Amino acid sequence: MNSSSRAKDGRRFQVKDFLRADGVTVDSPDDRLTMEDTLLAGDFYHKELRDGLFLHLSDVREERAFTAVSTLKEELSCIFFLDGDVEVAIGDRTFAFHGSRQRIIEGAAIMNSAPETFRRSSGGDQHLRHLVVSASPEWLNLDGLTHLRDERRASTLLKDHLADHRWSLTPRLADLVRQLFAPTPLMPELRDLYLECRAVEIVVETISAVMRAERRTDGPQLLARHDAARLQRAKDIIAVNLMQPLSVDMVAREAGISASGLQRLFRLSEGMGVFAYVRQQRLERAFEALKAHEATIQQASIIAGYTNPANFTTAFKRHFGKTPRSIFCE
Structure with a gap:
């Protein structure tokens, strides 16, 4: 009851x-x-x-x-x-x-x-x-x-x-x-x-x-301390430069690790590669901008790295379960 x-x-x-x-x-x-x-x-x-x-x-x-x-x-x-x-x-x-x-x-x-x-x-x-x-x-x-x-x-x-x-x-x-x-x-x-x-x-x-x-x-996927530090440096670099063109080589170089090593750390820690992580972070920043009415849908599309708003809407809905317009209008 x-x-x-x-x-x-x-x-x-x-x-x-x-x-x-x-x-x-x-x-x-x-x-x-x-x-x-x-x-x-x-x-x-x-x-x-x-x-x-x-x-x-x-x-x-x-x-x-x-x-x-x-x-x-x-x-x-x-x-x-x-x-x-x-x-x-x-x-x-x-x-x-x-x-x-x-x-x-x-x-x-x-x-x-x-x-x-x-x-x-x-x-x-x-x-x-x-x-x-x-x-x-x-x-x-x-x-x-x-x-x-x-x-x-x-x-x-x-x-x-x-x-x-x-x-x-x-x-x-x-x-x-x-x-x-x-x-x-x-x-x-x-x-x-x-x-x-x-x-x-x-x-x-x-x-x-x-x-x-x-x-x-799980199991052997726990990161060693130096790998965890490099991964965090890479995430910080991505966060600061999220709206700038990014490449795996550039992020890896700044983090002090090889490109292949960086990809390995991201897959172990985040379950995805570097580019997928960057796309996810950009989508989440676009979500915050729409929610706060700090960006239009077109501007949010650019924040997320999409030149085609239709593709942005598809990716946004797949990730958040809602369309950009529904978030903006709430």
């Missing part, structure tokens, strides 16, 4: 509101804390969108330091912090989450394959904005994994109890997260469908990101 709760602007969450949930306890360094004291104030949303698929969203001001303890069921948690700092303990493992820095949002994927004690602590007096999409094993097996090409590999990853996977969000995934904080005005009967579609896509993107990272670090 679906359950939901929503805090409107200015809603204040008191100690007694937390304690209404089964098995939840609250502690605070303030010995004078009472049931009527406010812990959070602002917007809060929690809903089971479909059996086994949950959305938790908060945009609140923490007014006091506190620790809440509960029990976490078996689930995959896809976690994104935009503002604020929180420490979480699941079982005997501790996880720290921090708000985005320099507009870069970090994603975290944690799979607990058995029920565990959940302890959440924060220092209070901060703006907290975060999103969690969680999915039960039943939902993942029946619905979530069917969206992935490599279901067997994904199933193996989901058995990795309390592994902490982190990555920087692609522009597409960052856009999905922001859409859930500022959804398009819709008829009430369409809102849940809107949220569910984006939550499903976030789960799929999260598992895909974890799988890509796992493939890069």
